[in-house]
Amino acid sequence: MARLVMKFGGTSVADLDRILNVARHVEREVKAGHEVAVVVSAMAGKTNELVAWCRGAAPLHDAREYDAVVASGEQVTAGLLAITLQEMGLQARSWQGWQLPMYTDNTHGSARIIGMNGQEIIERFKSRNREVAVIAGFQGIHKETGRITTLGRGGSDTSAVAVAAAIQADRCDIYTDVDGVYTTDPNVVEKARRLDKIAYEEMLEMASLGAKVMQVRSVELAMQHRVRIFVRSSFVKPEDIDPHAVPPGTLICDEEEIVENHIVTGIAFSKDEAQISIRRVADKPGVAAAIFGPLAEANINVDMIVQNISAEGLTDITFTVPTADYERAKKALDGIKNKVGFTAIEGAADVVKVSIIGVGMRSHAGVAATAFKALSERSINIRAISTSEIKISILIDAAYTELAVRTLHSVYGLDR
Ligand code: ADP
Numbered sequence: 465m466a467r468l469v470m471k472f473g474g475t476s477v478a479d480l481d482r483i484l485n486v487a488r489h490v491e492r493e494v495k496a497g498h499e500v501a502v503v504v505s506a507m508a509g510k511t512n513e514l515v516a517w518c519r520g521a522a523p524l525h526d527a528r529e530y531d532a533v534v535a536s537g538e539q540v541t542a543g544l545l546a547i548t549l550q551e552m553g554l555q556a557r558s559w560q561g562w563q564l565p566m567y568t569d570n571t572h573g574s575a576r577i578i579g580m581n582g583q584e585i586i587e588r589f590k591s592r593n594r595e596v597a598v599i600a601g602f603q604g605i606h607k608e609t610g611r612i613t614t615l616g617r618g619g620s621d622t623s624a625v626a627v628a629a630a631i632q633a634d635r636c637d638i639y640t641d642v643d644g645v646y647t648t649d650p651n652v653v654e655k656a657r658r659l660d661k662i663a664y665e666e667m668l669e670m671a672s673l674g675a676k677v678m679q680v681r682s683v684e685l686a687m688q689h690r691v692r693i694f695v696r697s698s699f700v701k702p703e704d705i706d707p708h709a710v711p712p713g714t715l716i717c718d719e720e721e722i723v724e725n726h727i728v729t730g731i732a733f734s735k736d737e738a739q740i741s742i743r744r745v746a747d748k749p750g751v752a753a754a755i756f757g758p759l760a761e762a763n764i765n766v767d768m769i770v771q772n773i774s775a776e777g778l779t780d781i782t783f784t785v786p787t788a789d790y791e792r793a794k795k796a797l798d799g800i801k802n803k804v805g806f807t808a809i810e811g812a813a814d815v816v817k818v819s820i821i822g823v824g825m826r827s828h829a830g831v832a833a834t835a836f837k838a839l840s841e842r843s844i845n846i847r848a849i850s851t852s853e854i855k856i857s858i859l860i861d862a863a864y865t866e867l868a869v870r871t872l873h874s875v876y877g878l879d880r
């Protein structure tokens with residue numbers, strides 16, 4: 465017997481038929497003798513609709529009420545799955561974030577999980593014939609104010625990992641619309657290959673650099689609590705699964721568990737990036753602080769930063785900000801133009817950040833040079849570069865996204 469968390473994303477619970485399919489997967493695990501807690505997302509498209517309703521009601525709305533509205537999608541699917549399981553003759557009960565309770569901080573709209581007590585769920589596994597806990601993902605409660613919070617888009621993954629840690633689950637299965645984590649988005653690159661295993665650190669980079677298959681915080685949390693995550697497909701029929709074989713999927717685990725050695729593990733890309741260049745700014749101490757200080761105060765995250773060598777005491781500074789903050793960032797910089805003294809602010813929102821990720825980069829030189837050569841052969845211009853120990857990110861024009869991702873995928877031998 466094992467204790468499992470099974471998480472199902474939006475496309476997996478998109479309608480009653482799919483919810484029935486999910487219920488049959490849950491039944492399969494319960495009948496195999498396991499204790500199961502399920503975490504569900506809202507039906508596909510539902511959260512987008514709820515977000516749009518909030519914006520429609522008032523463009524600048526109260527974040528607490530936004531959470532009250534957008535948390536409702538998961539409430540519906542949790543209830544419907546519990547009903548479906550009961551109809552199949554299984555013991556099941558739904559749980560909303562506040563009922564567990566799943567405690568979070570009060571950053572409404574992107575709250576962080578503080579913790580959850582799993583005792584009640586564990587107790588019910590024992591006293592109520594392995595009652596299935598069906599938990600609404602994406603939501604929690606701020607203890608001090610008693611208000612509902614949500615965990616940021618894609619947050620049900622993080623709910624699942626938090627539940628797995630709280631009930632000391634043996635595994636956290638993430639059922640989604642692809643059968644694992646691939647070398648790059650399989651819906652964009654046909655030759656993408658499924659990985660059998662990926663290290664937490666690599667998954668963390670992949671997720672933060674654009675691979676939305678797992679929310680970034682879910683990977684952070686899994687790494688911290690050593691939760692083993694298995695990403696797999698919800699679209700296979702339960703009866704087609706061989707209970708004695710390892711199903712197709714990807715295990716997210718410690719680096720030590722991975723025997724296969726490759727330098728580059730995957731390619732990620734993110735269009736959620738805009739470039740700003742500040743022209744002919746004085747190259748003297750304090751200037752960077754004068755520019756980036758106001759952006760930090762406006763809560764704008766700056767990512768890649770490039771400063772040119774100065775000529776005649778003047779230089780250019782280029783950096784990127786999230787697309788959603790682009791206009792706000794330009795406005796904040798306009799406000800300091802006279803004080804800092806530069807000639808112009810230039811920008812581009814039609815850019816993409818393509819990243820190459822792999823723990824093998826720690827011990828191998830030349831990975832970056834290979835990328836630059838391959839891109840130049842395709843006449844793709846590089847706007848900015850940033851690196852860390854296990855990744856290289858390159859900013860290019862958005863029009864070249866697919867070509868760049870395919871080229872890099874192939875040049876590092878990742879093609880199927
Ligand atoms: P869910 O609704 O189940 O949470 P998501 O849409 O959030 O599913 O995440 C799954 C999607 O992530 C896939 O359909 C795929 O397009 C995308 N994706 C991006 N990069 C990758 C990758 N490297 N491996 C697998 N899927 C990826």
Ligand code: ASP
Pocket residue numbers: 473474505506511512537601602616617618619620621
């Ligand atoms: N329903 C939420 C969203 O669409 C959370 C999730 O699906 O993980 O962002």
Ligand code: MG
Pocket residue numbers: 473618621676677678679
């Ligand atoms: Mg998701």
